[in-house]
Amino acid sequence: MSEAIVITSGKGGVGKTTACANLGVALASLGHRVVLVDADIGLRNLDVVMGLENRIVYDLVDVVEGFCRLRQALIKDKRLDGLFLLPAAQTKDKTSITPDQMKQLVDQLKEEHDYILVDCPAGIEQGFKNAIAGADRAVIVTTPEVAAVRDADRIIGLLESSGFDNPGLIVNRLRPKMVAKGDMMDIPDIIDILAVTLIGVVPDDEYIVVSTNRGEPAALTANKSKAGQAFMNIARRLLEEEVPFLDLNEHETFWERLLRLIKTG
Amino acid sequence: MFGWFSRKQQSKDVARDRLKLVLMQDRMALAPHTMEQMKDAVIMAISRFVEIDENGLEFEWKGNERSKALVANIPVRSVRRGKTND
Numbered sequence: 001m002s003e004a005i006v007i008t009s010g011k012g013g014v015g016k017t018t019a020c021a022n023l024g025v026a027l028a029s030l031g032h033r034v035v036l037v038d039a040d041i042g043l044r045n046l047d048v049v050m051g052l053e054n055r056i057v058y059d060l061v062d063v064v065e066g067f068c069r070l071r072q073a074l075i076k077d078k079r080l081d082g083l084f085l086l087p088a089a090q091t092k093d094k095t096s097i098t099p100d101q102m103k104q105l106v107d108q109l110k111e112e113h114d115y116i117l118v119d120c121p122a123g124i125e126q127g128f129k130n131a132i133a134g135a136d137r138a139v140i141v142t143t144p145e146v147a148a149v150r151d152a153d154r155i156i157g158l159l160e161s162s163g164f165d166n167p168g169l170i171v172n173r174l175r176p177k178m179v180a181k182g183d184m185m186d187i188p189d190i191i192d193i194l195a196v197t198l199i200g201v202v203p204d205d206e207y208i209v210v211s212t213n214r215g216e217p218a219a220l221t222a223n224k225s226k227a228g229q230a231f232m233n234i235a236r237r238l239l240e241e242e243v244p245f246l247d248l249n250e251h252e253t254f255w256e257r258l259l260r261l262i263k264t265g
Numbered sequence: 266m267f268g269w270f271s272r273k274q275q276s277k278d279v280a281r282d283r284l285k286l287v288l289m290q291d292r293m294a295l296a297p298h299t300m301e302q303m304k305d306a307v308i309m310a311i312s313r314f315v316e317i318d319e320n321g322l323e324f325e326w327k328g329n330e331r332s333k334a335l336v337a338n339i340p341v342r343s344v345r346r347g348k349t350n351d
Contacts, residue, residue: 189281193285
């Protein structure tokens with residue numbers, strides 16, 4: 001049974017593309033056949049995050065317009081067996097495809113792959129409608145900020161009215177030290193407000209910046225970073241496995257603790 | 266050092282409270298001018314039968330999460346007698 005999952009957020013810049021790349025890597029490393037579909041036509045980025053930008057020949061719009069066959073447009077990842085990318089077109093816009101065409105494309109991809117991960121563009125317009133068209137389930141990415149959570153709530157409403165029940169939530173870029181100080185909303189606050197199921201918490205991690213610089217998603221070397229591990233765990237939760245949440249608290253030294261207590265009182 | 270005893274509100278609580286308020290408005294999905302139009306239509310309909318005190322009129326959304334109720338408090342001055350048409 002194949003499944004298509006759309007990764008969405010409403011707000012831009014919260015880490016949809018990073019989440020999509022890492023979850024794809026994680027699912028493929030667990031032995032599944034995975035296609036990552038970049039639905040952000042005109043502003044493609046999944047290719048650079050995956051480090052596959054130099055291998056693009058055809059794109060999603062070429063396939064839809066019958067300019068090439070689907071198989072020709074799929075880029076095979078050399079690092080992991082069974083991982084593919086279908087890049088977005090860069091010189092077209094969101095209106096180059098319709099939700100119906102997207103659904104057909106996803107259905108066709110399902111014939112030969114276990115998981116289709118669709119990287120949704122920011123916003124709630126045509127690009128969003130296209131991206132959710134072929135999906136069976138939705139994953140929402142947010143960060144612990146007012147603007148991101150507000151947009152996530154809007155997206156949850158729109159998903160509900162499109163028939164998606166109970167989307168999974170990923171809280172990205174959590175900073176445990178700020179949470180401990182009461183300077184960042186914590187997970188219970190966010191869950192209480194959005195009323196959806198939490199499927200993962202990814203800490204703010206410099207390793208993500210470094211790995212994105214290199215085009216090597218953190219989940220490729222999951223044991224090297226907490227963020228990589230977190231994405232690995234989320235992938236396993238997508239597979240219905242019960243995985244305990246990571247302990248993100250960096251245990252502070254005696255002097256750090258003393259300093260903090262003196263500063264904050 | 267007095268901070269040990271009197272803690273000021275943490276910024277995450279401010280964020281949470283602001284978010285709750287803004288989501289309350291977002292989830293109602295009714296633009297402010299639609300609300301005004303609806304209010305006027307209700308006043309017109311009721312004024313045919315009773316004389317109301319428009320200054321004392323209260324129109325607000327009650328409830329929380331994703332379900333809402335529109336609660337109207339309309340003070341009546343007197344009941345109109347006789348012709349109700351026109």
